[in-house]
Amino acid sequence: MQTAATSPTPDRIEAFGAELDALRRRIQDDLGQRDVDHIRAVIRTANVSEAAGRVLLHFGLGPVTFVAGVAALATAKILENMEIGHNVMHGQYDWTGDPALAGRAYEWDTVSTGDGWRHSHNYEHHTFTNVLGKDRDVGYGLLRMSEEQRWSARCLLQPAYAVGLALAFEWGVALHDLRLEDYLRGRRPLSELRRRARPMLGKAGWQLFKDYGLFPALALWNAPRVLAGNLLANVTRNVWAFAIIFCGHFPDGVQVYRPETLEGETRGRWYLRQLRGSANFEGGRVFHVLSGHLSHQIEHHLFPDLPGARYPEIAAEVRAICERYGVPYNTGSFRAQFASVVARIVRLSLPSRAGAVAV
Amino acid sequence: MLLDLASLAPGDRLAGLAGRAARHLFLDRQADFWLRAIDPLWSLAEPRARIVAVTRETPDTKTFRLRPARDLGGWRAGQHVAVAAEIDGRRVRRWYSISSVPGVGRDLAITVTRVAGGRMSGWLHEHARVGDCVVLDRPAGAFVLPDPLPRALLFVSGGSGITPIMPMLETLVRGRQPIDAVLLHYAPDARHLIFVRRLAALAGSAPGLRVRVGLTRAATERASERPDRGARRRARAGVELVPACRRLDAAELARLVPDFAARATFVCGPARLMDALDAIRARQAPAWPLARERFTAARAAIPAQGVVAGELALARSGLRVHASSDRSLLEQIEAAGGQPAYGCRAGICGTCACRTLAGTVRNLVTGAISDEAGAAIRLCVSAPVGPVTLDL
Numbered sequence: 001m002q003t004a005a006t007s008p009t010p011d012r013i014e015a016f017g018a019e020l021d022a023l024r025r026r027i028q029d030d031l032g033q034r035d036v037d038h039i040r041a042v043i044r045t046a047n048v049s050e051a052a053g054r055v056l057l058h059f060g061l062g063p064v065t066f067v068a069g070v071a072a073l074a075t076a077k078i079l080e081n082m083e084i085g086h087n088v089m090h091g092q093y094d095w096t097g098d099p100a101l102a103g104r105a106y107e108w109d110t111v112s113t114g115d116g117w118r119h120s121h122n123y124e125h126h127t128f129t130n131v132l133g134k135d136r137d138v139g140y141g142l143l144r145m146s147e148e149q150r151w152s153a154r155c156l157l158q159p160a161y162a163v164g165l166a167l168a169f170e171w172g173v174a175l176h177d178l179r180l181e182d183y184l185r186g187r188r189p190l191s192e193l194r195r196r197a198r199p200m201l202g203k204a205g206w207q208l209f210k211d212y213g214l215f216p217a218l219a220l221w222n223a224p225r226v227l228a229g230n231l232l233a234n235v236t237r238n239v240w241a242f243a244i245i246f247c248g249h250f251p252d253g254v255q256v257y258r259p260e261t262l263e264g265e266t267r268g269r270w271y272l273r274q275l276r277g278s279a280n281f282e283g284g285r286v287f288h289v290l291s292g293h294l295s296h297q298i299e300h301h302l303f304p305d306l307p308g309a310r311y312p313e314i315a316a317e318v319r320a321i322c323e324r325y326g327v328p329y330n331t332g333s334f335r336a337q338f339a340s341v342v343a344r345i346v347r348l349s350l351p352s353r354a355g356a357v358a359v
Numbered sequence: 360m361l362l363d364l365a366s367l368a369p370g371d372r373l374a375g376l377a378g379r380a381a382r383h384l385f386l387d388r389q390a391d392f393w394l395r396a397i398d399p400l401w402s403l404a405e406p407r408a409r410i411v412a413v414t415r416e417t418p419d420t421k422t423f424r425l426r427p428a429r430d431l432g433g434w435r436a437g438q439h440v441a442v443a444a445e446i447d448g449r450r451v452r453r454w455y456s457i458s459s460v461p462g463v464g465r466d467l468a469i470t471v472t473r474v475a476g477g478r479m480s481g482w483l484h485e486h487a488r489v490g491d492c493v494v495l496d497r498p499a500g501a502f503v504l505p506d507p508l509p510r511a512l513l514f515v516s517g518g519s520g521i522t523p524i525m526p527m528l529e530t531l532v533r534g535r536q537p538i539d540a541v542l543l544h545y546a547p548d549a550r551h552l553i554f555v556r557r558l559a560a561l562a563g564s565a566p567g568l569r570v571r572v573g574l575t576r577a578a579t580e581r582a583s584e585r586p587d588r589g590a591r592r593r594a595r596a597g598v599e600l601v602p603a604c605r606r607l608d609a610a611e612l613a614r615l616v617p618d619f620a621a622r623a624t625f626v627c628g629p630a631r632l633m634d635a636l637d638a639i640r641a642r643q644a645p646a647w648p649l650a651r652e653r654f655t656a657a658r659a660a661i662p663a664q665g666v667v668a669g670e671l672a673l674a675r676s677g678l679r680v681h682a683s684s685d686r687s688l689l690e691q692i693e694a695a696g697g698q699p700a701y702g703c704r705a706g707i708c709g710t711c712a713c714r715t716l717a718g719t720v721r722n723l724v725t726g727a728i729s730d731e732a733g734a735a736i737r738l739c740v741s742a743p744v745g746p747v748t749l750d751l
Contacts, residue, residue, distance in 0.1 A: 021724075021725070024725075025725055025727075028725075028727075031448065032447045032448045032449075033445075033447050033448040034448075035448055036445070036448040037448075043392070044392075044396075047389065047392050047393075050389075051389075051393075090709060091709040091712050091735070094709075094712060094735035095448075095449065095735055096445070096448055096449055096450060097443075097449055097450030097451075097452075097733050097734070097735070098445070098450055099404065099405065100388075100391075100404065102735075103709055103712060104709070104712055104713075107385075109385055118708075118709070118710065119702070119710070122702070122708040122709055122710065123702035123703060123708040123710050126703070126707055126708055127702065127703040127705070127707060127708055203383075206383040206384065209384075210383075210384050210385075214384065270705075304707060304708075304709075305707070305709060
């Protein structure tokens with residue numbers, strides 16, 4: 001990752017920002033029935049898929065219904081996590097006035113709380129995107145994802161940490177919200193951790209009860225099957241979310257920034273940091289929906305509160321603007337982007353030139 | 360009215376332990392989804408009503424009979440109800456007087472005049488069909504007949520202002536007590552006279568009730584108008600046609616209703632009519648008991664330049680502060696001692712997102728104006744233009 005910015009001249013940057021502002025206003029004025037219909041169609045698909053999956057797991061007897069049930073349930077959880085939960089919580093559908101789509105009230109079907117996510121993702125990650133030391137999503141406090149981060153012996157095992165994080169990603173996110181490292185290093189009092197952890201522990205408790213207690217119990221003799229099915233569906237959703245999210249900021253070519261960048265950052269520079277700090281990947285329409293439109297991570301970071309389904313049409317215009325201003329636009333096939341992320345995790349597990357920032 | 364506006368939260372949530380458990384298990388969301396898949400009327404999350412009948416009253420007015428999914432708990436004649444519908448993806452909410460008499464089943468009716476450029480009235484008139492669902496909040500309002508009833512009553516209305524008054528009169532007549540009431544109603548002409556049949560039925564129904572209708576356009580259009588057959592019918596039924604003048608002043612009112620100042624008066628209609636009565640009260644009859652129902656909130660004119668001041672009210676915390684349009688809502692609430700949640704303070708993260716309940720707000724970044732009640736805004740990049748009430 002480069003830290004020296006190759007970017008347009010200052011006055012061009014402001015013109016760049018103004019063009020993106022105009023694009024944003026145009027899309028915002030165009031929002032209407034078809035956007036609401038889209039998210040409702042996704043919600044309908046997720047709910048039907050969940051019901052089908054649970055029925056197949058509860059009442060089916062052979063391996064075919066088991067696999068089909070897990071697939072349906074995993075699809076439902078993926079949609080609820082990515083296209084519905086993440087996007088609604090960003091306030092992308094607040095403009096509708098529908099209380100079921102209100103961003104600040106939405107609770108999603110994972111162990112982390114909506115409030116925790118809104119704080120650590122909407123506020124911290126989107127405000128301090130890719131600023132080393134401030135955006136803790138750079139490695140999640142666990143992995144060394146940038147040459148600028150200091151190498152230590154434990155980095156050698158980071159491919160294993162990555163696999164663990166992928167399998168238990170929803171737990172990783174929940175713990176990430178809690179900022180455990182601040183308490184473990186004594187920077188903040190433990191009493192505060194106890195207070196902050198209570199909502200998350202409550203949510204996690206209910207989730208565990210739902211997936212591994214209640215639903216298996218309802219299935220009576222099929223309890224082990226339902227338990228295994230729920231576990232597999234959760235793990236599938238975790239791995240999928242991990243892959244999509246890691247492809248958003250860690251393929252080659254994505255920039256990280258020093259904290260000084262934030263001082264006096266103008267709107268144009270903010271747009272530039274969001275753009276250069278993100279990467280897209282290509283795919284079909286269904287793939288985009290399953291990724292929660294985080295396949296368009298660039299557009300998402302430029303306009304986090306515009307509905308994700310609009311990102312493909314916005315992308316064409318953003319690319320044109322980037323060409324006009326000589327700003328690189330990072331995109332590629334999903335396979336290529338993911339491969340470069342895996343290569344990065346392995347490469348940075350080995351010692352390299354001394355980085356200044358702690359992982 | 361402020362309390363009604365603050366009840367934008369979904370109504371009738373599942374109560375008790377079972378409800379909390381259902382919410383933690385997301386079963387309430389699932390139940391709501393599947394119930395609504397069977398019938399859009401069945402919503403656990405919010406009170407809905409189905410349009411069961413649409414009747415045309417005049418060329419530009421229709422009555423919509425609504426059947427709520429659940430009993431709304433009764434209402435009194437003269438009260439209003441908030442109706443919300445999704446129009447081009449956005450929820451639009453408007454208050455309408457209930458034009459039907461309470462106590463007859465669960466249904467209620469609203470009578471809506473098409474307003475030029477009106478989003479809700481336009482949608483109701485052009486797109487709403489029997490079978491469509493709307494979201495309905497509990498009826499509310501202070502524009503009701505007092506208990507005990509005053510000795511003498513006067514009702515003054517203009518145009519669609521008759522909608523809350525009609526059920527009040529019909530309730531009076533049904534009450535079977537001796538009444539002394541006068542209705543003075545103004546309509547543009549016979550074709551645009553709302554509730555013609557109900558007025559005719561009222562007029563002959565009780566000896567102490569006098570119904571007087573003034574047609575404000577008649578004087579200017581007499582030459583071109585066809586003979587008004589309805590006039591004879593109305594005259595037979597006891598509806599008196601009175602001359603309508605350009606301005607209603609004390610002299611004119613005294614001519615029509617000599618003892619108006621001694622009657623408990625209810626007025627509802629265009630601002631011009633209500634302001635005229637206010638002026639009469641202020642100048643000639645300060646002791647006149649006058650109750651008014653405000654129909655449409657005056658929209659604040661947005662000046663192109665200059666700072667607009669107004670009162671900023673937070674409905675839930677009760678905070679009130681003098682605010683101006685040159686600073687963000689977040690800054691002004693903090694300066695007054697409030698502590699709203701905030702994050703990036705740049706309009707990106709949405710931590711400070713909340714809803715307006717009333718008033719106009721301008722986005723400091725885009726310049727966009729938002730004046731819909733219930734609009735979603737971000738405090739850190741929004742400034743109040745005139746008086747604003749927030750759901751905070």
